[in-house]
Amino acid sequence: MKGESIIDLGGVNSSSAVDLTDQIHQLPCCIKFNGPSPVSHYFKPKSTGVEVDALNVKEAHFRGRKLQGTTVTLPHGYSGFVIGKKTPAKRKASDTNGGMTDSWQANAKFQNITLWNHDNLPSKEDAFLRAFHWFDVAKALHKPVTADDMESASNPGATSTD
Amino acid sequence: MGSESQIPEWASTPCIMGIDEAGRGPVLGPMVYGCLYCPVSYKKTLSTLEFADSKTLKEEKREELFESLKADETIRWAVDVIDPRVLSAKMLQKNKINLNEISHESAMGLVKRVLNMGYLLTEVYVDTVGDPEKYRIKLTERFPSIKFVVAKKADSLYPVVSGASIVAKVTRDHALQNWNFDETAENMHRNFGSGYPGDPSTKGWLEHHKHSVFGFPSLVRFSWGTCESYFKGGVEVLWEADEADDDGSSKKTVKRQTKLSNLGFTGMKRKSEDIESSGKGRCKFFQSRKLEQLSHF
Numbered sequence: 001m002k003g004e005s006i007i008d009l010g011g012v013n014s015s016s017a018v019d020l021t022d023q024i025h026q027l028p029c030c031i032k033f034n035g036p037s038p039v040s041h042y043f044k045p046k047s048t049g050v051e052v053d054a055l056n057v058k059e060a061h062f063r064g065r066k067l068q069g070t071t072v073t074l075p076h077g078y079s080g081f082v083i084g085k086k087t088p089a090k091r092k093a094s095d096t097n098g099g100m101t102d103s104w105q106a107n108a109k110f111q112n113i114t115l116w117n118h119d120n121l122p123s124k125e126d127a128f129l130r131a132f133h134w135f136d137v138a139k140a141l142h143k144p145v146t147a148d149d150m151e152s153a154s155n156p157g158a159t160s161t162d
Numbered sequence: 163m164g165s166e167s168q169i170p171e172w173a174s175t176p177c178i179m180g181i182d183e184a185g186r187g188p189v190l191g192p193m194v195y196g197c198l199y200c201p202v203s204y205k206k207t208l209s210t211l212e213f214a215d216s217k218t219l220k221e222e223k224r225e226e227l228f229e230s231l232k233a234d235e236t237i238r239w240a241v242d243v244i245d246p247r248v249l250s251a252k253m254l255q256k257n258k259i260n261l262n263e264i265s266h267e268s269a270m271g272l273v274k275r276v277l278n279m280g281y282l283l284t285e286v287y288v289d290t291v292g293d294p295e296k297y298r299i300k301l302t303e304r305f306p307s308i309k310f311v312v313a314k315k316a317d318s319l320y321p322v323v324s325g326a327s328i329v330a331k332v333t334r335d336h337a338l339q340n341w342n343f344d345e346t347a348e349n350m351h352r353n354f355g356s357g358y359p360g361d362p363s364t365k366g367w368l369e370h371h372k373h374s375v376f377g378f379p380s381l382v383r384f385s386w387g388t389c390e391s392y393f394k395g396g397v398e399v400l401w402e403a404d405e406a407d408d409d410g411s412s413k414k415t416v417k418r419q420t421k422l423s424n425l426g427f428t429g430m431k432r433k434s435e436d437i438e439s440s441g442k443g444r445c446k447f448f449q450s451r452k453l454e455q456l457s458h459f
């Protein structure tokens with residue numbers, strides 16, 4: 001088994017944290033590069049005025065390809081984080097798993113993401129948006145069961161009277 | 163874009179039209195289809211107007227002739243300016259459209275536009291670089307009431323096509339001179355020369371404006387082979403749309419592409435191209451939403 005990963009989300013909740021809302025794009029290609037790039041000088045999304053599945057369609061070009069996308073707000077209670085590997089601090093002797101622990105920290109936060117398709121219009125059937133279905137499922141699965149829930153489950157016919 | 167004045171009386175008399183293109187070969191800027199039309203009875207006068215293949219005319223002469231044809235009450239014109247972004251996008255989309263197809267659609271669009279305005283087109287002269295007979299059949303099938311004359315170098319054979327070539331060429335020149343860059347990077351300039359890949363000014367401009375991640379400003383036609391040599395050493399970008407490419411020369415890319423979409427979480431170290439999660443091995447709900455569980459990354 002591999003070691004565990006620790007992600008520190010502290011620090012991004014302060015007001016001074018970097019907010020990348022409106023600046024996160026998911027592109028339908030693999031760009032084999034990691035690092036800073038003058039995105040806002042070259043990547044210029046424009047609104048088309050078209051609406052699909054109540055999503056506002058945007059248009060942009062990258063490397064000659066036409067991209068069609070839409071900006072989606074993350075559901076209430078959820079945030080997106082840009083995380084980066086923490087530069088290892090002095091290792092304590094108690095760190096028994098010998099450097100197997102991966103330490104990450106959140107460097108920025110975002111509340112929306114713009115999803116881009118190549119050629120296709122965005123749709124609520126796109127995998128990324130469908131993934132949001134999990135939020136409701138997870139909520140239903142993990143919601144604490146109250147005494148009332150137990151009551152109604154064991155007495156399905158019971159109606160509450162005053 | 164085109165003549166905007168009211169429909170003249172001669173519109174209902176038999177008319178001829180010439181169609182020609184400017185900027186097919188250049189690696190940058192729009193490709194322009196231009197047409198010029200007038201009554202059949204004006205054919206003779208047309209041949210006295212010094213219209214010649216626009217390539218043989220000096221820029222000032224072309225401008226001058228364009229101004230005079232605009233002022234001529236018995237001549238109308240129209241253009242279709244195809245943006246370089248549109249050219250690149252169509253030629254690089256999943257179902258790739260080649261330049262000939264784009265050209266034919268543009269020319270037919272002009273014929274349709276003029277017919278819809280109420281002009282009685284009976285003869286249309288078209289310049290082509292491809293097979294004239296195949297193109298003529300295609301045009302005749304679309305517009306059975308019109309007699310089409312399709313020829314290579316039609317711009318030097320028929321004055322009505324020469325006129326169209328002037329309309330197209332001047333429009334493209336103006337579009338380039340007034341080009342507004344979408345991009346806001348520093349040190350961009352407009353000394354792009356003719357746009358032909360062999361032009362030293364064009365070469366210099368491309369070299370100066372290339373970017374390792376973005377390639378070029380969107381003025382450039384990314385689908386042109388010329389671009390490849392400038393991308394060497396730049397950042398590699400992989401697209402799923404290239405997967406369907408049957409071209410043997412790009413086999414390497416095809417292989418890698420297939421991986422990109424098919425490889426899920428295998429427990430092995432993920433390679434940089436395995437950008438998509440797949441939810442492989444999980445229940446359908448997760449698979450169809452490409453949700454996978456990550457305990458380590």
